[in-house]
Amino acid sequence: MSKRIDVKDLNVYYGDFLAVEGVTMAIEPRQVTALIGPSGCGKSTFLRTLNRMHEVIPGARVTGKALIDGTDLYGTGVDPVAVRRHIGMVFQRPNPFPTMSIADNVLAGVKLNNKRISKGDAEEIVEHSLRGANLWNEVKDRLGRPGSSLSGGQQQRLCIARAIAVQPQVLLMDEPCSALDPISTLAIEDLINELKEQFTIVIVTHNMQQAARVSDRTAFFNIAGTGKPGKLIEIDDTATIFSTPSVPATEDYISGRFG
Numbered sequence: 001m002s003k004r005i006d007v008k009d010l011n012v013y014y015g016d017f018l019a020v021e022g023v024t025m026a027i028e029p030r031q032v033t034a035l036i037g038p039s040g041c042g043k044s045t046f047l048r049t050l051n052r053m054h055e056v057i058p059g060a061r062v063t064g065k066a067l068i069d070g071t072d073l074y075g076t077g078v079d080p081v082a083v084r085r086h087i088g089m090v091f092q093r094p095n096p097f098p099t100m101s102i103a104d105n106v107l108a109g110v111k112l113n114n115k116r117i118s119k120g121d122a123e124e125i126v127e128h129s130l131r132g133a134n135l136w137n138e139v140k141d142r143l144g145r146p147g148s149s150l151s152g153g154q155q156q157r158l159c160i161a162r163a164i165a166v167q168p169q170v171l172l173m174d175e176p177c178s179a180l181d182p183i184s185t186l187a188i189e190d191l192i193n194e195l196k197e198q199f200t201i202v203i204v205t206h207n208m209q210q211a212a213r214v215s216d217r218t219a220f221f222n223i224a225g226t227g228k229p230g231k232l233i234e235i236d237d238t239a240t241i242f243s244t245p246s247v248p249a250t251e252d253y254i255s256g257r258f259g
Contacts, residue, residue, distance in 0.1 A: 002029040002200040003069045003086075003169040005050065010064035011229075012045055014057065020046050021229035023064075025219060027170075032192060032201045034211040034238065037221035037253065042230025043204045044174050046221070050202065051087035051172060052080040068170070085113055087170040088163035093179045094155030096147030096162075103143040105158055106130060109166040125165055133161035134191050153184025157191065164195070171195065173203040177210065189214050208254055212242050220250045 005027040012020040020042035027033050027050075035043040048054040049062055052073065066073045073083050088109075096105045106126045110117065117125070126143065130136040135157045139150070147158055156176060163171060173192070177185040192201060192214050205211050211218055219235035234247050245251050252258055 002196075002198060004029045005170065005200065005202075006065075006067040006070075007050075008065040008067070010046070010049065010062060010066060012042070012049055012054065013059075013061050013063075015059040018229045020049075021231050023232045025232060025235050027200060027202055028217065029200045030196055030198075031216040032196050032203060032214050033235075034215035034218045035202065035204045035221060036206070036208065036211050036218060037230070037233075038223065038258065039206075040230070041221040041223040043221050045230070046232075047172050047174055047202060047204050048089075050170070051084045051089055053084065053089060055080060085109075085166055086168050087172060088166065088168035089172045089174070090156070090159050090163055090176050092175040094152055094159050096150070096155050096158050098146060098148040100147055101144045102130075102139050102147050102150070102158060105147040106161050106165050109162055113166060129161040129165040130158075132164050132195070133157040134187065134194070135161055151184070153180050153187055156180060156184070156188060160188075160191065160195075164199075168199065170200045170202070173201065175204050175206065178206070185210070208242075212238060218242070220245070220247070220253065222249055222253070 007023055007025050010023040011018060023046060035047060037043055045054060050066060054060045062074060097108060103126045106129050107122055110125060127136060130139060135154060138154060150158060177188050195201060215238045217235060218238045218241040220233045221230050222233045223230045234245060234250055242254060
């Protein structure tokens with residue numbers, strides 16, 4: 001189910017402003033790739049280009065290529081909605097639909113994609129997705145209660161269940177633990193480790209320890225100064241990035257000298 005993504009000379013613009021410049025990298029299937037770097041260096045912007053979410057901002061555009069198993073996500077005639085169905089996203093703050101039940105939250109994306117499903121199929125998708133998000137045993141007796149009734153960590157796992165219910169090939173996570181306590185963070189990290197068996201995962205994090213714990217590969221982004229574009233400085237196996245990075249700025253950031 002998981003797919004490889006190849007990014008080639010990708011530039012991201014907001015109007016005339018170049019926000020991210022010249023990113024070329026490979027994102028391997030069934031691995032976790034962490035994007036690290038100081039605030040404002042384009043990590044989240046780049047992440048959103050991988051499922052065309054940045055396009056919801058007026059004036060946003062991309063040049064270059066982002067290929068998923070050889071198919072250009074920005075090719076002529078490619079439907080952004082279809083792209084987002086195959087490349088799911090989990091945001092920084094848990095965002096369950098507050099008026100929907102836990103079960104309906106899981107099914108929201110499935111129904112949005114105009115899939116007519118029977119009650120039996122819906123129940124199967126709900127259970128399978130909640131089990132996949134390690135949430136089933138905690139909520140199976142209260143599926144009719146609002147998603148907002150759950151704790152913050154449970155809400156984030158509910159959002160992950162909603163993302164995987166549509167059977168994507170890639171999961172993008174934009175600082176998924178930044179609003180969570182340490183116990184909930186550990187639960188999400190354990191879940192990420194399990195999910196990579198099925199999905200290609202890209203995670204933005206400001207937590208260096210988290211990047212070291214959960215990722216197989218790490219990409220360091222940096223910015224030369226205010227008004228300058230963010231750039232990919234280097235990408236390598238996480239163990240290499242954290243022990244012997246090839247660029248001094250990477251070591252400076254990881255060791256806390258800046259950022």
